[in-house]
Amino acid sequence: DAGVTQSPTHLIKTRGQQVTLRCSPKSGHDTVSWYQQALGQGPQFIFQYYEEEERQRGNFPDRFSGHQFPNYSSELNVNALLLGDSALYLCASSSTGLAYEQYFGPGTRLTVT
Amino acid sequence: EDQVTQSPEALRLQEGESSSLNCSYTVSGLRGLFWYRQDPGKGPEFLFTLYSAGEEKEKERLKATLTKKESFLHITAPKPEDSATYLCAVQAGAGTALIFGKGTTLSVSS
Numbered sequence: 001d002a003g004v005t006q007s008p009t010h011l012i013k014t015r016g017q018q019v020t021l022r023c024s025p026k027s028g029h030d031t032v033s034w035y036q037q038a039l040g041q042g043p044q045f046i047f048q049y050y051e052e053e054e055r056q057r058g059n060f061p062d063r064f065s066g067h068q069f070p071n072y073s074s075e076l077n078v079n080a081l082l083l084g085d086s087a088l089y090l091c092a093s094s095s096t097g098l099a100y101e102q103y104f105g106p107g108t109r110l111t112v113t
Numbered sequence: 114e115d116q117v118t119q120s121p122e123a124l125r126l127q128e129g130e131s132s133s134l135n136c137s138y139t140v141s142g143l144r145g146l147f148w149y150r151q152d153p154g155k156g157p158e159f160l161f162t163l164y165s166a167g168e169e170k171e172k173e174r175l176k177a178t179l180t181k182k183e184s185f186l187h188i189t190a191p192k193p194e195d196s197a198t199y200l201c202a203v204q205a206g207a208g209t210a211l212i213f214g215k216g217t218t219l220s221v222s223s
Contacts (some may be wrong), residue, residue, distance in 0.1 A: 040215070043200075
């Protein structure tokens with residue numbers, strides 16, 4: 001049973017560029033959430049997708065956008081990158097039919113120079 | 114504002130020396146409290162979910178408990194492989210977003 005997968009593993013971008021991160025949820029899960037984790041901090045919620053729509057959003061600017069596909073996989077897009085966007089980006093999947101447990105992928109380490 | 118505070122920030126133990134990590138929370142309408150383990154550079158690994166005060170769950174050397182204001186993660190006779198950052202998170206109100214604390218970094222030496 002495949003768990004949550006994310007790609008790429010690492011990414012280096014320059015300020016002002018745009019980036020797309022990808023996530024495939026755990027088998028049987030239909031909801032995908034994205035989190036940003038700065039060094040030494042706990043993950044911060046960015047947004048959550050269910051049925052291809054953004055269901056809930058955290059306190060992040062519009063430069064952060066996302067998408068969910070019919071197969072439940074998801075993308076996180078960040079425009080106009082800032083140095084402060086450097087972080088570990090985590091994808092978590094869950095099932096609306098069960099409790100609220102979220103299972104995380106290995107993350108994508110984004111470095112903005 | 115919903116808030117989660119973990120203490121201590123860091124904890125060093127000798128192998129076999131039992132201890133507890135604390136997670137205190139201030140939320141409106143707790144739906145669930147979650148414990149995760151995170152190794153350096155990796156994603157959080159799910160450990161436990163607790164839903165109501167008085168609930169307890171165990172897994173190997175770990176035991177999680179919940180009261181109306183806080184949760185404890187008890188580690189009994191830890192081993193070096195238990196070294197990691199332990200994260201506490203809550204779900205509250207109408208949403209299912211996780212609100213995390215900053216974590217406790219545990220180091221167990223042999």
